[in-house]
Amino acid sequence: MTRTDIASDIICENISVAEDGELLFAGQSTLALAEKYKTPLYLMDEDRIRERCRTYLDAVAEVFGDRGHVMYASKACSFKRIYEIMREEGMGIDVVSSGEICTAVKAGFPLENAYFHSNNKTDADIEYAMDNGVGFFVADNAEELYAIERIAGERGTSQRVLLRITPGIDPHTYEAVATGKVDSKFGSAIETGQAREMTELALSLPHVSLEGFHCHVGSQVFDASVYLATVDIMLGFIRDMRDALGYTARRLDLGGGFGVRYVASDPVIDIAANIRLVGERVHSVVRELSIPMPDICFEPGRSIVADAGMTLYTVGTVKKITGYKNYVSVDGGMTDSPRYVLYGSKYTVLSAKNVYEDRDMNCSVVGRCCESGDIIAENIDLPENIGRGDILATLTTGAYHYSMASNYNRIPRPPVVMLSGGDSYVAVRRESVEDITALDV
Numbered sequence: 001m002t003r004t005d006i007a008s009d010i011i012c013e014n015i016s017v018a019e020d021g022e023l024l025f026a027g028q029s030t031l032a033l034a035e036k037y038k039t040p041l042y043l044m045d046e047d048r049i050r051e052r053c054r055t056y057l058d059a060v061a062e063v064f065g066d067r068g069h070v071m072y073a074s075k076a077c078s079f080k081r082i083y084e085i086m087r088e089e090g091m092g093i094d095v096v097s098s099g100e101i102c103t104a105v106k107a108g109f110p111l112e113n114a115y116f117h118s119n120n121k122t123d124a125d126i127e128y129a130m131d132n133g134v135g136f137f138v139a140d141n142a143e144e145l146y147a148i149e150r151i152a153g154e155r156g157t158s159q160r161v162l163l164r165i166t167p168g169i170d171p172h173t174y175e176a177v178a179t180g181k182v183d184s185k186f187g188s189a190i191e192t193g194q195a196r197e198m199t200e201l202a203l204s205l206p207h208v209s210l211e212g213f214h215c216h217v218g219s220q221v222f223d224a225s226v227y228l229a230t231v232d233i234m235l236g237f238i239r240d241m242r243d244a245l246g247y248t249a250r251r252l253d254l255g256g257g258f259g260v261r262y263v264a265s266d267p268v269i270d271i272a273a274n275i276r277l278v279g280e281r282v283h284s285v286v287r288e289l290s291i292p293m294p295d296i297c298f299e300p301g302r303s304i305v306a307d308a309g310m311t312l313y314t315v316g317t318v319k320k321i322t323g324y325k326n327y328v329s330v331d332g333g334m335t336d337s338p339r340y341v342l343y344g345s346k347y348t349v350l351s352a353k354n355v356y357e358d359r360d361m362n363c364s365v366v367g368r369c370c371e372s373g374d375i376i377a378e379n380i381d382l383p384e385n386i387g388r389g390d391i392l393a394t395l396t397t398g399a400y401h402y403s404m405a406s407n408y409n410r411i412p413r414p415p416v417v418m419l420s421g422g423d424s425y426v427a428v429r430r431e432s433v434e435d436i437t438a439l440d441v
């Protein structure tokens with residue numbers, strides 16, 4: 001048997017291979033983890049998450065000193081343990097709902113260091129966020145500003161607010177995750193004059209304290225020039241608002257979006273180098289426009305947690321439709337891995353017991369939900385002899401998997417098992433069918 005060259009499958013340093021070909025994650029045996037915790041199973045490499053936080057925090061501190069802030073966009077992966085890790089690492093967080101706020105509260109996260117996002121904050125969410133002392137609201141639109149004003153007014157307080165601005169940038173990513181264009185459902189566009197109107201409105205509201213501006217142009221972005229263009233436009237907007245309204249923003253949030261590797265053809269991003277580039281641009285444009293240096297925030301989600309995750313499945317049916325197509329069915333699917341259905345996303349899928357084995361069968365790895373679109377990965381190569389009981393691993397599943405998981409077909413969600421320093425522990429237990437039926441009255 002020839003040994004498959006697997007160098008290109010090692011898309012992150014926390015993936016390795018044992019002497020006998022077994023796939024290892026964070027140095028641990030994937031087969032032993034599947035045996036111990038059962039499948040489907042989300043694994044999260046805690047040490048990798050911490051390393052990514054430090055990469056951001058160190059780079060931002062180097063470039064912006066104490067004017068730099070890193071907020072983890074917790075929608076990427078949200079459960080109690082994650083917020084504890086963020087607290088321990090000294091990260092800020094983004095939250096978008098009462099559910100995320102509640103989870104962060106349970107982790108003892110200091111919410112004065114949180115931004116409350118969303119394009120449609122309900123009154124109940126606004127109340128809940130204020131009850132729990134969320135530091136900053138990122139207001140998307142005028143109705144929201146009025147609602148914040150009214151509720152803060154009722155409480156006799158003042159709420160710190162940033163305005164979500166659309167700089168009018170196409171980040172060259174998938175349409176569904178592009179958010180910075182003029183016609184986006186998020187924010188107010190500079191081009192249409194609405195961003196200025198929002199600024200005037202915010203300044204006129206007595207219970208709103210305008211801290212500055214926010215933007216987020218998209219996700220899975222690999223091109224640093226997208227951020228440089230964003231810096232130019234947003235700092236230009238700060239200058240324009242100063243000249244037109246005499247208002248100088250104290251804070252500029254540049255959003256998240258740095259890309260990660262799902263497959264070998266995705267480029268490697270040097271986050272520290274990108275932040276340095278952005279930093280140089282910010283410093284030079286601030287000088288050029290003669291505006292005071294604002295605090296600068298980044299909001300990475302995916303790039304903090306994505307490659308810290310791996311999903312393990314057990315193979316069930318292998319269906320070979322002679323002359324057409326081969327299907328390998330696993331014990332999970334779109335319920336735990338929804339990104340294929342949403343965006344047609346690509347993944348690297350490996351056979352855990354021996355990654356060196358010849359991959360002589362082209363197939364689609366599919367889930368067990370009643371949908372033809374329930375696909376984990378299409379047109380990939382796996383060993384011909386793969387069969388019932390074998391373990392498959394999908395790589396880079398730490399972001400937008402657990403947090404987007406559903407109970408379609410009343411399938412319970414997998415547990416999240418954390419890996420750290422050679423040990424493992426359960427951070428989220430496996431859902432049971434009793435959990436699923438518990439809400440039915």
Ligand SMILES: *Cc1c(COP(=O)(O)O)cnc(C)c1O
Nearest residue numbers: 073216219256257299300301302
């Ligand atoms: C989703 C989101 C992020 C994080 O995006 P990633 O691509 O996961 O880094 C940051 N800011 C806002 C406002 C977002 O909606």
